[in-house]
Amino acid sequence: MQSKTVYGGIEAGGTGFSLAIAIGEPSNITERISVPTTTPQETKDRVLQWFKERGEIHSFGIASFGPVDLDKLSPTYGYITTTPKPGWQNTNILGWIKEQYPNTPVGFDTDVNGAAISETKHGKHERGAIDSCAYITVGTGIGVGVVINNQPVHGLVHPEGGHTLVKMQKGDEGFQGTCPFHGNCVEGLVSTGAISKRVNLNADQIPTLSDQDPVWKVIAHYLAELCANLIMSLSPKIIVLGGGVLNRECLYPLIRQETLTILNGYIKSPYLTPENIHKYIVQSPYKSSAGLVGSLELARIELSK
Template sequence: MVRYAGIEGGGTTWRVAIAEGDPRNIIARETFDTRGPEETLQDIVDWLKANGPFDAMGVATFGPVDPNPNSEYYGYITNTPKKLWNFADVLGTFKRAFPGVPAAFDTDVNAPALAEFSFNAAEGDTSCMYVTVGTGVGVGLVINSKTVHGLVHPEGGHLKLPRRPQDINGAFDCSCSFHGDCVEGICASGALAAFKVGPGVQAMKPRRGAYPYSTLTLISQP
C-alpha cells in the first residue's frame, strides 16, 4: 500500500504525518514547535526516518514562498517577517534527506484549499477559496481544480487595512515588520493578543490544533 508523508509548516508549530493509501488515513503524526529552520527541520527529518519508509511527500509552509519549479529558489521560504526563516531552503532539506522520493510543494493555505476542494466543503465544485487566521493570515485558491500561482502565490495577509484613529499611537500596534497597517499585522493571533484592551484581561495563549491532512492531499493528486 502506498504511504505518504505530509509536512505542514506554521509560524507557531510544524506538523508531520504519515498516511497509508488515502491521505485521510493517518497512521502516525507529530507536532513540533517552530524554532529556527535548522533545528525544526532536523527534528522533522529525524521523525520521518523513524516512522518511514514512505513513497512520496507533500510539503506546505507559511510564506512568502517560491512555488516556481524553474526558479533557483523553488521550495524556499523567501522574504518573510519571521526573520530566522528568511530564504530557508525547506523543500531542499527534505529532498536531500530523502533522495529519490517524489515531492510536491505549495503554501500552507493552498494545500488545505486543495484538501477542502478534494474531500470536504467544496467537494463537487470547480473552485474554492480557503482563508486562515493564525500566526499569520493567508488565502489559498483552487480555480478549475488547480491551486493558483502567479508571480508568487495569492496574497491576502499583507493587504492594506488602515486602523481606526482611536487605535493609533500605541493603542493597537501593527505587528507586521513590513507594513504600518495590513490585515496580518492587525488581525493575526499575535496582534490580537497584544491589543491593549485594559486591565484584568488575560493574554491569549497559542493553541495547538489537530493535524490537517492537507499536505498529504498535495502529493496524492494526479
C-alpha cells in the first residue's frame, strides 16, 4: 500500500520556480505549478501562498539554482550566494520555508544535485541500477550535479561544472562568451544567452531554429568537452542531460559522437563505444521534470533521517 506522506517540492530556477506536491513517492506528483522568477519577495509570496493552499505537508525539498551555501554550520546555510541573477544575491531561500513551516523537515541542495539524486533512485536507465551520476542541465545557466556512491558531492561548496573552461573549437576562437564571471566557460559558450548571441535571436526565438542550423554542432562540441572532462575526472556510471536547450533531440547523437571523438579510445568501457554510448549519455526519463522530482526526493530523504 502506498504511503500517504505528502511531500512539497521546489525547483528554484533562474527563469521560473516549479512547485509540486507528491504523495507517497517523489515521482507521484499530484499537483504542480510554475511561477516566474521575478524579485525575491514577489516570488517568495507566490511560493508560500501556493503551498499554504495545499494543506498539510510532511516534508519539503528545495533544489535551487546557485551558487548556494550547503554548509549547515555556516550562518548563511540555505542562501543563494553569488549568483549572477540580478537582485538574488544573498537570498535566504531555505528561510522562506522555515519561516512558514518551522517544525517541518526541509531538504536543501542545488537544483542539479537534486536531479542527480533522483536519477540514481528510479531504476529506469537502460544500463541498469547505478550509484553514481553526473547530471548536466543546459538553459539560462549550465549546472552539473554529481552523486558518487549514492551521495551528492559537497565539499568546499558544491560542483560548478558549468563554469569549467574548455578548449575553443576551431573557427570559434573569436566568440566572446556571455558569462559575466569567466567569459568563455561552458556556460558562457552554450547557455541560452550564448546561443541567442550566436544566432542573433531573442532567447524565446531559439525554438524556431531548424535542427540543421550549424549552431547545434557548436553547442554539441562544447557539451561533449564537458562530458569528456567529467568522464576523465569523476568517472560517473552515467551522464544524464536535461534542461530547456536539451529538449532539442538532435543534440544527443551529436554530443555522444563528439564525446567519443574527444576521448579517442583512451577510456576503455563497453559503454564508451558507438554501439552503447546511447546507454551512457542519456536523457532523463523525467525529461524537464527531473529537477522537480529531485526536489521531492530531497524531501523524502530529509523526512527519513
